[in-house]
Amino acid sequence: MKVAIFGAGAIGGLLGVRLVAAGADVTFVARGPHLEAMRENGITLISEGKQTTVRARCCSESDHLEPQDYVLVTLKAHSLPAAAPQIAKLLGPGTTLMVGVNGIPYWYFYGLDCKWRDRTIDSVDPGGTVWRTLPPSRVIGCVIYPAAEVIAPGVIEHTYGNRFSLGEPDGSTSERVQSLARQLIAAGLKAPVRQQLRDELWLKLWGNLCLNPLSVLTTSTLDRLAGEPELRDVSRTMMQEAQRVAEALGVKFGVDLERRIDGALEVGAHKTSMLQDLERGRPMEVEALLGAVVELGNLTARQMPMCRAILGLTRERARRARMEAQTDRASQNDRSKPTATG
Numbered sequence: 146m147k148v149a150i151f152g153a154g155a156i157g158g159l160l161g162v163r164l165v166a167a168g169a170d171v172t173f174v175a176r177g178p179h180l181e182a183m184r185e186n187g188i189t190l191i192s193e194g195k196q197t198t199v200r201a202r203c204c205s206e207s208d209h210l211e212p213q214d215y216v217l218v219t220l221k222a223h224s225l226p227a228a229a230p231q232i233a234k235l236l237g238p239g240t241t242l243m244v245g246v247n248g249i250p251y252w253y254f255y256g257l258d259c260k261w262r263d264r265t266i267d268s269v270d271p272g273g274t275v276w277r278t279l280p281p282s283r284v285i286g287c288v289i290y291p292a293a294e295v296i297a298p299g300v301i302e303h304t305y306g307n308r309f310s311l312g313e314p315d316g317s318t319s320e321r322v323q324s325l326a327r328q329l330i331a332a333g334l335k336a337p338v339r340q341q342l343r344d345e346l347w348l349k350l351w352g353n354l355c356l357n358p359l360s361v362l363t364t365s366t367l368d369r370l371a372g373e374p375e376l377r378d379v380s381r382t383m384m385q386e387a388q389r390v391a392e393a394l395g396v397k398f399g400v401d402l403e404r405r406i407d408g409a410l411e412v413g414a415h416k417t418s419m420l421q422d423l424e425r426g427r428p429m430e431v432e433a434l435l436g437a438v439v440e441l442g443n444l445t446a447r448q449m450p451m452c453r454a455i456l457g458l459t460r461e462r463a464r465r466a467r468m469e470a471q472t473d474r475a476s477q478n479d480r481s482k483p484t485a486t487g
Contacts, residue, residue, distance in 0.1 A: 152220035182299030214236025222433030245287035248433030255281035312342025
């Protein structure tokens with residue numbers, strides 16, 4: 146079975162190393178210093194006190210790769226529209242895509258039994274470009290739980306979690322989803338196949354849609370966001386608004402709201418992924434985690450005043466961060482230019 150990891154960063158690296166170690170035929174698609182380090186030294190995973198280094202094919206583009214059996218897409222959601230044409234080159238007649246992105250995925254309404262069936266979502270797929278380029282009929286959805294980080298080029302540190310919940314958009318237990326689950330389980334990962342994957346997707350998103358933006362606005366860690374009464378109140382209100390939207394789409398929540406916030410509190414003084422991206426000058430997943438939720442609120446005619454307010458503030462913070470990053474790059478370029486001598 147040929148497997149390509151497209152976006153071989155932290156989560157892609159974790160998946161790839163585990164699959165290679167289990168004997169799978171894996172190709173990593175990555176870029177920059179991370180790619181060069183993988184080519185020269187292999188890719189190293191540090192997990193549970195154990196260090197594993199594997200070697201596999203690594204490339205920056207998919208032009209010269211043959212069609213794959215599975216393509217595991219582990220990009221940030223905002224990177225998917227630009228990457229879609231390269232991903233499409235890996236697709237043969239029987240290729241399956243596992244799309245493991247945070248937030249609301251572009252395929253959300255594919256095959257969904259509701260009046261918005263097969264509708265695209267502009268917040269994550271402007272103009273439906275990804276939908277057309279990467280047909281959702283090929284997609285297996287994935288809710289990703291592990292936490293991992295690229296701590297140096299070619300080196301991944303895995304801190305907790307090993308579950309990758311899988312599901313067909315139509316809720317079926319197809320051979321392709323069961324085959325992928327078997328591969329992941331053989332690699333030492335948990336890979337339950339869910340008939341109602343959207344319920345699980347929303348359960349994870351329920352906390353992320355408030356805690357991630359609030360962390361960017363306050364620069365606070367999860368223990369503060371979930372533990373301080375005033376901050377917890379904001380999260381609670383956002384989650385209540387989002388729950389009404391999700392339930393209008395047929396989603397069932399199997400966990401109490403307060404318990405979901407308490408789960409974040411138990412993680413402790415942890416920086417959300419969005420706050421980490423802000424601090425490192427990277428684009429943030431604002432639209433996938435909150436913009437799309439507000440868009441679905443418009444679609445279902447549900448009022449979301451708190452979510453709208455936080456979305457507006459977070460978008461502005463992201464705009465300022467982009468401007469600051471551009472200014473920093475321009476300053477660095479000026480400093481690197483040789484000075485004239487008289």
